[in-house]
Amino acid sequence: xxxxxxxxxxxxxxxxxxxxxxxxxxxxxxxxxxxxxxxxxxxxxxxxxxxxxxxxxxxxxxxxxxxxxxxxxxxxxxxxxxxxxxxxxxxxxxxxxxxxxxxxx
Amino acid sequence: xxxxxxxxxxxxxxxxxxxxxxxxxxxxxxxxxxxxxxxxxxxxxxxxxxxxxxxxxxxxxxxxxxxxxxxxxxxxxxxxxxxxxxxxxxxxxxxxxxxxxxxxxxxxxxxxxxxxxxxxxxxxxxxxxxxxxxxxxxxxxxxxxxxxxxxxxxxxxxxxxxxxxxxxxxxxxxxxxxxxxxx
Numbered sequence: 001x002x003x004x005x006x007x008x009x010x011x012x013x014x015x016x017x018x019x020x021x022x023x024x025x026x027x028x029x030x031x032x033x034x035x036x037x038x039x040x041x042x043x044x045x046x047x048x049x050x051x052x053x054x055x056x057x058x059x060x061x062x063x064x065x066x067x068x069x070x071x072x073x074x075x076x077x078x079x080x081x082x083x084x085x086x087x088x089x090x091x092x093x094x095x096x097x098x099x100x101x102x103x104x105x
Numbered sequence: 106x107x108x109x110x111x112x113x114x115x116x117x118x119x120x121x122x123x124x125x126x127x128x129x130x131x132x133x134x135x136x137x138x139x140x141x142x143x144x145x146x147x148x149x150x151x152x153x154x155x156x157x158x159x160x161x162x163x164x165x166x167x168x169x170x171x172x173x174x175x176x177x178x179x180x181x182x183x184x185x186x187x188x189x190x191x192x193x194x195x196x197x198x199x200x201x202x203x204x205x206x207x208x209x210x211x212x213x214x215x216x217x218x219x220x221x222x223x224x225x226x227x228x229x230x231x232x233x234x235x236x237x238x239x240x241x242x243x244x245x246x247x248x249x250x251x252x253x254x255x256x257x258x259x260x261x262x263x264x265x266x267x268x269x270x271x272x273x274x275x276x277x278x279x280x281x282x283x284x285x286x287x288x
Contacts, residue, residue: 004113004114004115005114006114013114013115015115016115016117017114017115017116017117018117036114036116037116037117037119037121038121066153066242067149067228067230067238068228070238071228076241077238077241077242078241078242081242081243085121085155086119086120086121086154086155087119087120087153087154087155088153089153090117090119091119094117094119104146104149104150105146105149105227105228105229105230
């Protein structure tokens, strides 16, 4: 376990750079993490997805899969690919300060 | 590394800068419910990783994209030596089901119902909904021309998500350089 300074805050991260402590996250960090992976503008739609991930994780103790974000979170899968291109599930988890999703579907 | 390491943040590599042309093709040749899922689940994973994904439906696999059959795929224990006794029967559940039981009347219906429930419990969609989802994620679905002809089907008999009916040589063009998985 190591730490990194992101958006002026020292946070715990794993070897890949994903944050490991749920409570260390805030929106400024999320915005900074997004910009580090090329998402320069976080729109309301981006935030809706990120906030769903975080609230669902708080309840389930597991990062939701793409299907869960669309089915339970109500954001169409197609839109997730537009908002977080190529690898939406992992990118959303990274920005939300959560582990990568474990589920297959 | 120790808990006191503080460094420039490591940024995960999401492959955005790679000019990867990784491509994957699945050939679905079976129309049994249990044989429908492997390609769908792997295709879902591939699309989630930003990999170009194609699925070619041929022979019995046509039942996966035929409107008349897609919602009625069945699972049979017949000929499946790995079929276990149903869960919830204690030690007996660990045993394989005697083949002769698989052939009893009503067994296919019962086994199908059980498998569908197990799949639904994992929040995995049914086949038609799964194909809609994959298509939304950018999968290309192709129906085999020879199978369509052989089964006397028309374009309108196939679910809307099918991109086109193509012959083998067109499929060879499409799948050039792809990793192929035959189911």
